[in-house]
Amino acid sequence: MAPIAEWLFFFLIFPGLVFSVLLGLVLVWVDRKVTALVQWRVGPPLSQPFWDVLKLLGKEVIVPAQAWAGGFLGLPFVGLAAGALAATFVWIAATGLAASPGGDLLVVVYLLVIPTLAVILGGAASGNPLGAVGSSRDMKLMLAYELPFVIALLVAVFQKHEIDGESVRAGTLSLSGLVDFQRDVGSVLLRPSGAIAFLVALLCAHAKLGFVPFDLAEAECEIGEGALLEYSGSVLGLFKITQAVLLATLPVLLVTVFWGGLAAFTVLGVLAFVGKIVLILVLFVLIKNTNPRVRIDQAMKFFWGPMTVLALIALLLAHLGF
Amino acid sequence: MTSSTPLLVRALKKSPWVFHVGTSGCNNCDIEIADCLTPRFDVERFGIKLVGSPRHADVMLITGPVSQACREPLQQAWLEMPRPRAAVMIGACACSMGAYKDAYSVAGPPDKVLLEVDPDAKYIYVPGCPPKPETIVMGVVKLLGAL
Ligand code: SF4
Numbered sequence: 001m002a003p004i005a006e007w008l009f010f011f012l013i014f015p016g017l018v019f020s021v022l023l024g025l026v027l028v029w030v031d032r033k034v035t036a037l038v039q040w041r042v043g044p045p046l047s048q049p050f051w052d053v054l055k056l057l058g059k060e061v062i063v064p065a066q067a068w069a070g071g072f073l074g075l076p077f078v079g080l081a082a083g084a085l086a087a088t089f090v091w092i093a094a095t096g097l098a099a100s101p102g103g104d105l106l107v108v109v110y111l112l113v114i115p116t117l118a119v120i121l122g123g124a125a126s127g128n129p130l131g132a133v134g135s136s137r138d139m140k141l142m143l144a145y146e147l148p149f150v151i152a153l154l155v156a157v158f159q160k161h162e163i164d165g166e167s168v169r170a171g172t173l174s175l176s177g178l179v180d181f182q183r184d185v186g187s188v189l190l191r192p193s194g195a196i197a198f199l200v201a202l203l204c205a206h207a208k209l210g211f212v213p214f215d216l217a218e219a220e221c222e223i224g225e226g227a228l229l230e231y232s233g234s235v236l237g238l239f240k241i242t243q244a245v246l247l248a249t250l251p252v253l254l255v256t257v258f259w260g261g262l263a264a265f266t267v268l269g270v271l272a273f274v275g276k277i278v279l280i281l282v283l284f285v286l287i288k289n290t291n292p293r294v295r296i297d298q299a300m301k302f303f304w305g306p307m308t309v310l311a312l313i314a315l316l317l318a319h320l321g322f
Numbered sequence: 323m324t325s326s327t328p329l330l331v332r333a334l335k336k337s338p339w340v341f342h343v344g345t346s347g348c349n350n351c352d353i354e355i356a357d358c359l360t361p362r363f364d365v366e367r368f369g370i371k372l373v374g375s376p377r378h379a380d381v382m383l384i385t386g387p388v389s390q391a392c393r394e395p396l397q398q399a400w401l402e403m404p405r406p407r408a409a410v411m412i413g414a415c416a417c418s419m420g421a422y423k424d425a426y427s428v429a430g431p432p433d434k435v436l437l438e439v440d441p442d443a444k445y446i447y448v449p450g451c452p453p454k455p456e457t458i459v460m461g462v463v464k465l466l467g468a469l
Contacts, residue, residue: 051336
């Protein structure tokens with residue numbers, strides 16, 4: 001296959017758009033089911049997220065009179081495209097499908113910002129005051145968690161290990177480079193610096209997904225779903241799909257950077273990989289269900305204070321070789 | 323919109339998202355709606371989800387008689403719902419004004435108020451004062467069956 005056709009296949013079918021949407025919807029079900037179990041309920045059937053999205057895609061789209069129609073309708077597509085591209089890069093590196101281009105760690109960090117940006121701009125374009133409040137909260141939250149998130153990811157890049165009496169750094173911004181390095185010297189997660197950085201990155205990813213306690217941007221009981229307030233029908237469905245894609249991307253990114261990705265293409269290796277993803281997902285859901293929503297100033301203090309300090313300490317430890 | 327494709331109707335039945343409007347009832351019916359979401363009844367099993375914006379909703383749950391002050395907000399919220407849309411009138415008040423009949427401050431039962439702005443509004447009645455959660459769930463199920 002020509003490289004272009006190959007990458008198109010990666011982007012559109014596996015592990016990009018189609019695969020990540022389907023997997024993401026299954027993970028949404030896991031989220032809702034575990035939530036229900038925590039609350040002593042039965043919860044929805046596996047098909048539920050699929051029906052939800054199908055219904056939304058078939059419903060009427062209303063563009064509010066005061067909205068900027070172009071942005072309002074166009075931004076969901078931008079968000080979904082960026083999310084699917086991020087999923088492609090992360091999954092290719094995690095599973096070792098193809099050699100990932102150098103520097104894709106940075107590209108993925110940027111791509112993962114775009115879906116949030118689409119929600120922010122979409123909320124602003126809807127012309128609704130509550131949507132504007134949601135957008136501004138989302139923007140502040142993003143500024144808050146991006147800093148510790150990037151520092152925590154850099155910890156994996158700065159890893160130093162002794163190999164045959166020589167100290168070697170990971171020193172690569174390519175995701176497959178990180179996976180290869182961890183295959184040689186063991187997971188980042190197992191070292192003190194890596195464990196701290198993983199914790200920080202986990203909480204930042206939690207905020208990125210907009211889960212409780214960091215769901216203040218769409219606080220449905222005070223500002224009525226925030227930035228998504230005015231969205232209806234298929235454009236709302238696109239945002240839901242984008243959230244599902246992020247849910248299928250962020251745990252895998254964490255596993256790739258900190259936990260060695262898909263170590264070996266054996267039955268055991270694949271099972272371990274899936275187990276790690278599910279474990280991170282369940283951690284997300286448990287954090288989500290045991291914490292009340294924080295205020296925006298509390299969230300910013302949390303991320304710019306303790307989280308950034310912890311991430312910096314981890315970076316220092318990694319530099320010193322721990 | 324293409325509201326009649328079988329697949330969409332099927333999806334609608336599988337995932338009715340509800341938006342709750344209290345138009346100045348006594349608040350008892352609203353509490354019974356909240357009861358439906360508790361572990362005992364758990365309507366999420368059927369895909370029923372309470373949403374915070376009429377734009378996201380498929381079904382509107384209306385409780386209480388419509389007071390003069392609530393008339394326009396109710397009509398506006400109804401028009402904000404994307405088609406296909408439907409309403410459930412919950413409680414004696416919403417069905418037939420109940421104890422508030424002939425009161426000076428009310429504008430009419432919600433069905434009349436909705437018909438003023440949308441002549442082909444679809445809705446169903448769930449009587450009771452307040453109706454039990456089982457009855458409310460049954461009402462929504464019947465409404466979906468009639469789509
Ligand atoms: S029907 Fe009964 S319980 Fe419901 S709002 Fe009216 S008076 Fe209250």
